[in-house]
Amino acid sequence: MGTAAQGEARSRAWRLWITSGPGLFWIVLFLLIPSGVMLGIAFFTNSDFGSPVLPLSLDSFSQVAGYGILGWSGANFTVLLRSLLQAGVATSVTILLAYPLVFFIVTRPASLRPVLLLFAIVPSWTNQVVRTYAWMELLNPFAPVSHVAQVLGIIPPHLGLMPGNFAVLVGLSYNYLPYMVVPLYAAAEKLDWTLVEAGRDLYASGARLFFNTVFPQTLPGLLSGIILVGIPAFGDYVVPQLLGGDKAMMLGSLIADQFTFSPDWPYGAALTLIMLVFTCIGLIVFRRLTQRLGGGEGAML
Amino acid sequence: MMPGAVMMPAGPEKVTAARGAISLSHITRIFAGSIPAVDHIDLEIQAGEFFTLLGPSGCGKTTLLRMIAGFETPDEGRIVISGREMQDVPAHQRAVNTVFQSYALFPHLNVEQNIGFGLRMRGVRKPERKKRVDAMMELLQIGPFAARNAGQLSGGQRQRVALARALVNEPEVVLLDEPLSALDAKLRAELQIELLRMQKRLGMTFIFVTHDQHEALVMSDRIGVMSNGRLQQVGPVLDVYEKPRNVFVAEFLGLSNIWAIEPLGGGMAAAPIGVLKIAAVIGVARMAMIRPEKIWIYNDTHAPQGRENVFPGTVREAIYMGASTQYRIELGGGGFILALDTNNQAAERSWRPGEAVAVELKPENIMLVEA
Incomplete structure (x- = not known):
């Protein structure tokens, strides 16, 4: 016998x-299932043609750790460390570029701000490959800059x-700058300038004023960025x-190679898993x- | 204390000016393409004085306060604090602290850190800082909240923290920008008294900005009434209320009856309500004012005989306000008058609408004001 409460619960579930x-x-079909497949592939053995075959083994993981037919090599660690370092430095570069840019924009008249913000974002609407080719033109050995x-x-x-x-660092910083600018801008736009005045009133100036009044307010945006x-x-x-x-x-390139040139799917899958773990x-x-x-506010994640 | 973080009075002027004295001359501030927000203000504030800038919103009082704090630069004129010219002294070097209307407590710091912020920026060492912050929290009874974040405090507690954060630095001048406006009436009344006690105890100069005339009367040693960027009147509370200089001051500070008058000679003047006897020398004055509480009301049968300025009338409106009742009385000669009577008699003795009464305006209670 269906009561009103049961009906309510049913319609809520619906x-x-x-x-x-x-x-x-969407998540199940395009994220969870492929990830599961990838996870599975990592535990197979590689065939001569790069496709995963039985028996199950942990060979691919020892390959990730650097053991191969020629003995141990640190190349994978170098690639991993380089990736971490490049990502870290590129992120720092975008932070250093985004702060002045964002504060230039938020201190402009309100009518001008959306346009200026757009200028910073529009490049990211074109294809990453095309923009990276442009950097190839700019930085190649025959270019004036070189x-x-x-x-x-x-x-x-x-x-x-x-x-x-260096070129990779430039390319990464350039490519991802908008993703730093946008969350920082969101934080900076609602900045409470009275707090900055309070800081000045309480004897802070310059860098100390910035780090004690502006920076804490933009921290949630910065972390998102x-x-x-x-x-x-x-x-x-x-x-x-x-x-x-x-x-x-x-x-990224190392993984891609395992699915194209080498090919060695189980090894590529194992590398992907390592990357996911780090992420x-x-x-x-x-x-x-x-x-x-960030206190109660939290990043936009 | 870090030398140079806060400027001490220096130069030959320091002999003549007391610590905390403020001198403003010809201060003008004009925001782009607009009428002056602050228009040629001259003002001397004594050391240790509780001075209130009173005026409606947009009158320029906050702009004036912000110029003293150093957040705005005057377009004209000079500001001298404790004998030191402030022209080239940025906000962070002025021995002036502000209590902001929104409190502006740092949300990422707790109460104790908020209060200690100024001392930390000035390089006061931790043991000394803790001692002073603790003493200030004790004084303002906020010790129990020391570890709380600003967001976890009630309005009154925030207000106390904001005040402590300013006072702990022992500034020469404390600027308060409508600090009580966000609080409910009871708490506001409590904090008014507390603020006043604190000021008398510490002896610092307080400049208090408010649009609340009652608050101004309760707290100040002197009041400066502002309108349209200009000071309309500056003086002790009593003077400003009892002897307003012009119609604006009279109307802004409390209730008043104001009439245009025509002098008739012999201390007499014609007003819309009839001929008035005025004690003050009329001279060129063309406006007269009397406060409602200065008006005597009688039953028409008991009206005093043979005295000046007694007019018969009829009560048209009686607004009971607890301690007193406000009457709107239509006078026989035409026109209305506002009168206030304390309810010191049994309630049934007060007048009701429609009742015939007589009012007396004593000649010495009628003030002459400028238009």
């Missing part, structure tokens, strides 16, 4: 399915600023592939940081 269903379907660098003795003659780690920039930069494929060359290989660690750490530092 509404829940209607609203969350499509998203859930000539200047050669003349100044910053780089040896006959070499360009590209390919290499770090996640939005750091994680994709860590796993980026296009930029290191086009601007990096052999000596600047990052994790998750990063997310958890930042989630904690956000809760601790």
